[in-house]
Amino acid sequence: MPKDLRTYLTDLVRGKSGDLRTVDTSVDPRFGITAYGAWYDKRNEYPALLFTDVAGTDIPCLSNLVATHERMALALGVPADTLTRSSIAGQGRAAHPPIEVSAEQAPVQEVVWRGADADLRRLPIPVHNELDGGPFLTAAVSVTRDPESGRLNAGIYRHHVYGPHRMGVWFFGSHDGGVIHRRYAAKGEPTPIAIVIGHHPAFLMGAVSRVPGIGGEYDAAGAFLDEPVQLVRAITSDLLVPARAEIVIEGRILPDELAEEGPFAEWPGHYVGGGMKPVIEVDAITLRRDAIFQDIQASGREHRLMGALPRIASVHQAVQQKVPGLRAVNIPLHTRMHCYLSIRKEFDSDPTRAAFAAFNTEPENLRAVIVVDDDIDVYDEREVSWAIGTRFDAAEDLQIIPAWNGPGGLLPTNWSYDAEGGRSARSSSAVIIDATKPAPPVVFPTRAKVPDDAVAAVRPASVREVGSLDQLPWLS
Numbered sequence: 297m298p299k300d301l302r303t304y305l306t307d308l309v310r311g312k313s314g315d316l317r318t319v320d321t322s323v324d325p326r327f328g329i330t331a332y333g334a335w336y337d338k339r340n341e342y343p344a345l346l347f348t349d350v351a352g353t354d355i356p357c358l359s360n361l362v363a364t365h366e367r368m369a370l371a372l373g374v375p376a377d378t379l380t381r382s383s384i385a386g387q388g389r390a391a392h393p394p395i396e397v398s399a400e401q402a403p404v405q406e407v408v409w410r411g412a413d414a415d416l417r418r419l420p421i422p423v424h425n426e427l428d429g430g431p432f433l434t435a436a437v438s439v440t441r442d443p444e445s446g447r448l449n450a451g452i453y454r455h456h457v458y459g460p461h462r463m464g465v466w467f468f469g470s471h472d473g474g475v476i477h478r479r480y481a482a483k484g485e486p487t488p489i490a491i492v493i494g495h496h497p498a499f500l501m502g503a504v505s506r507v508p509g510i511g512g513e514y515d516a517a518g519a520f521l522d523e524p525v526q527l528v529r530a531i532t533s534d535l536l537v538p539a540r541a542e543i544v545i546e547g548r549i550l551p552d553e554l555a556e557e558g559p560f561a562e563w564p565g566h567y568v569g570g571g572m573k574p575v576i577e578v579d580a581i582t583l584r585r586d587a588i589f590q591d592i593q594a595s596g597r598e599h600r601l602m603g604a605l606p607r608i609a610s611v612h613q614a615v616q617q618k619v620p621g622l623r624a625v626n627i628p629l630h631t632r633m634h635c636y637l638s639i640r641k642e643f644d645s646d647p648t649r650a651a652f653a654a655f656n657t658e659p660e661n662l663r664a665v666i667v668v669d670d671d672i673d674v675y676d677e678r679e680v681s682w683a684i685g686t687r688f689d690a691a692e693d694l695q696i697i698p699a700w701n702g703p704g705g706l707l708p709t710n711w712s713y714d715a716e717g718g719r720s721a722r723s724s725s726a727v728i729i730d731a732t733k734p735a736p737p738v739v740f741p742t743r744a745k746v747p748d749d750a751v752a753a754v755r756p757a758s759v760r761e762v763g764s765l766d767q768l769p770w771l772s
């Protein structure tokens with residue numbers, strides 16, 4: 297059976313982790329779905345939540361599915377502690393180009409809503425955070441075709457639902473979806489778009505990978521899935537969409553119309569972004585007979601994890617090309633705008649080269665790259681902090697890159713604010729913190745440690761809790 301959201305949920309339940317829970321009481325899509333996510337977040341718990349009774353629709357809503365490393369590891373079929381390395385391997389493989397199947401073989405076209413029936417209000421689309429401007433699609437993979445190369449492109453883009461058949465779309469910076477739309481708009485033509493909702497998490501990994509050039513995400517998804525993505529021709533355009541998705545919304549981005557988009561709470565945890573953005577008109581919605589809608593908890597852990605994990609793989613590939621001594625990459629979840637690189641340093645220029653390769657892979661999101669030696673575990677904040685404390689001298693090892701991020705966008709630092717509540721876009725700086733030792737042959741003080749063989753010889757069974765003074769004759 298080809299992989300899709302259902303095969304993944306089956307694996308999840310069979311794994312007996314208790315990670316998938318249903319919410320059977322009626323919930324309001326306005327804050328009712330994210331409220332559960334927030335309630336669990338306060339307890340530092342991140343179960344996947346299937347809301348079976350969302351007011352106003354017949355379709356269940358799955359949220360928080362991709363919120364943990366363990367569930368992403370399950371999606372990629374690897375142990376959680378090797379997740380990062382495997383996601384790198386997964387992205388590098390790209391051995392499974394997609395294959396096309398007929399409409400009869402495409403569950404996503406079992407039901408077709410056209411015209412007035414293609415009403416977005418029939419879907420359980422949540423309003424996520426307090427000041428959001430309305431319901432938003434957050435787990436939607438938008439597929440477009442580059443009019444110049446003919447290549448299909450995919451990426452997750454947020455869509456602000458304005459009405460039954462109208463949505464906004466927010467293309468950021470260098471992202472290819474926006475490049476493609478501007479190419480159609482320059483010719484005065486609408487951009488055919490298909491918005492894919494509900495697929496295997498490995499498919500989402502592929503869609504948000506930084507693939508060089510325009511397109512290639514279906515191949516990346518095939519690599520993460522370890523099998524080809526099955527595609528079917530859309531019903532209103534020549535786009536190819538995943539045949540085993542749950543729901544596909546088909547439409548056109550209008551060439552000459554903008555509407556006020558946002559506010560929307562984004563992954564940096566603030567309401568930033570928005571403004572006048574392109575508008576989509578919906579022509580059709582195709583779906584499975586018993587479709588499941590998928591949502592990502594916006595500005596929560598799930599949003600940051602889905603942003604960070606595929607990028608770790610992309611940054612790894614890009615940095616390794618410049619600095620072969622690269623060991624590991626971490627983009628920490630709690631602050632996805634930082635990146636930690638550990639390298640086996642050969643030259644004093646390695647940290648700068650490595651940092652720029654990382655910045656250029658993630659130009660919109662990274663604000664600080666911290667480079668450490670290969671004895672530092674980049675997944676341990678204490679280790680990274682210790683390296684800064686002991687191997688970094690601000691006067692020598694700090695590089696500030698002025699006007700790197702922005703102008704504007706999602707980072708609150710990329711805007712100027714005034715006392716009247718106004719704001720204007722600005723660019724903010726980025727920083728390289730080189731917390732590595734000098735390159736060989738310079739001799740740097742050796743790091744202290746108890747010998748490994750001595751630690752291995754410890755007998756934990758010989759350790760006893762002191763429960764009575766009788767155990768301590770020295771005190772009598």
Ligand SMILES: Cc1cc2nc3c(=O)[nH]c(=O)nc-3n(C[C@H](O)[C@H](O)[C@H](O)COP(=O)(O)O)c2cc1C
Pocket residue numbers: 434435449450451452453454455466467468469470471472473474503504505506507511513592599602603
């Ligand atoms: C949950 C989530 C939401 C995202 N929302 C947006 C968005 O609204 N606009 C955007 O430009 N990128 C967004 N991204 C990032 C893009 O999906 C990502 O950069 C992707 O690689 C872009 O692909 P493309 O440049 O090939 O079109 C989001 C990523 C995630 C994980």
